[in-house]
Amino acid sequence: MKLLVCVSRVPDTTTKITFKDGGATFNTDGVKYILNPYDEWYALVRAIELKEQLGGTVTAIHVGPAANDTDIRKALAIGADNAVRINAEASSPAFVATQIAAHAKAEGYDIVFTGKETINYNNSSVGAMLAELLDMPFVSYGTHMDVAGNTATITRDIEGGAEVVEVDTPFVVSASKGMAEQRIPNMRGIMMAKRKPLKVVEPAAFEETEKAVHYELPPAKTGVKLVDPENMDELVRLLHEEAKAI
């Protein structure tokens, strides 16, 4: 099996988000970055498990500048065999999908994995875009996946429930919680990662279709109103009359 895993890099979940230039840009000062949890914990690990079970290779692909190589090395340390970095800022889901599709088209991957969404822009768009650009079926929000021969059986989240689907390779799948268990890279993995191939590719031409022009923080809460624990009737009254929530 030839497996491709798309990995994104996002601010650590504890990051306090701030902006600069009057809200024109995200303030990256002091921000610590991690691999996007859905990509690392579920997509990448399930791809590695399938390779261990069925043989083949796992390629991690990332769109980003050279400074992100340390994050790509982490994916290699967890167990990807090789990596590709498209040398450009990941400016939008369409940009990222276009770049990855340009690489994947020539390679003939059996399964292309993404995480269900990134935790910075939460678009949940790259997987579907890739599938369209590669003319492949797309199965989103997979929580369980088995592969036998060239057919995968995938359980996926739907609104208010789950669905079991079958699909033949090649296809694109996005991974949700449940598809695998997070793996912590060990010393041996980290050492081996240093020698694994990381290919750098220049980006393909792209025409921008949309961009973020302004950022703002949600209005702060004006302060909590404490209610006497002995008087829950009062809380109910406030929720009804003041908040109009019930």
Place this chain on the structure above:
Amino acid sequence: MVLVFAETVKGGFKKAAFEAVTYGAKTAAVLGTDCAAVVLGEADNAGQLGEYGASKVYQLKSDHLANFDSQVYTAAIAGAADKIGASVVILSHSSTGKSLMGRLAARMKAGAVAAVNAVPTNDGSFKVRKPVFSGKAFATYEVSADKKVLSVMGNSIQPEATGAAVAVESLDVDVPAPRVRVKEVKRVEGVVPLPEAELVVSAGRGMKGPDNWGIIEELATVMGATTACSRPVADSDWRPHHEHVGQTGVAIRPNLYIAIGISGAIQHLAGVNSSKTIVVINKDPEAPFFKAADYGVVADLFDVVPRLTESLKKFKAS
């Protein structure tokens, strides 16, 4: 023309469909054009979408639409948009909408903004807002492409039924055969799924163990609320995974979020802080959640939750 894909579940419309049509009608007004809706497969009374502002309602019927396949649905919606000359397509930001969004944008070569939570503006350029960083901030996007695809965040607009039902028309659009084979669909019946819920009762590690959830379920039942939980609660299998809210779980924005025995870690807040009203019940007055709350009760949850339930019962009865 603005085209709204109105989602159905087993032939019925959910609130998200009415929200999307209302959003579509308002977007059309901003652009000085009309709003049409398209329904895929079976639907009861699709004409009612007219009440929410669709001037035309189209229904595509094909065996190929019986189950969701992003490729098939994309072909159907893009085909319909093409037929009626729609340059803006509106989807719900549901699991179906999200699975379509990117594909449809790539097919139509459109600019795409996912999870929009406000009606666009159009003073020379088309701008629309969405939450980013899992709800920690908002971003305004400018869409430069002629064609646009937007998915509307649940509960970010109230459905407005101010118009009248319209006749349902068919459209001749080629619908390809699915390549994804649906084997089984399991739906939890009788409860409102979390992303759509207006009232949510959520509990965390302060509950001490899974056997104590009776008081949470009773409170939720009395309110007609959906239950949720913090991540460690789902990770310990005290509650099912689909209840996990937060940055790495479901992001929600109900009218009312009641957090019980949850500390309010930044990753938890990220997924819930867009809720309109937040009530926090925690015995630790220093719990960070109080800073993000509208109402707080500093007390032992095992003591106060049953009494809140009693007060609500009294309120409902009156």
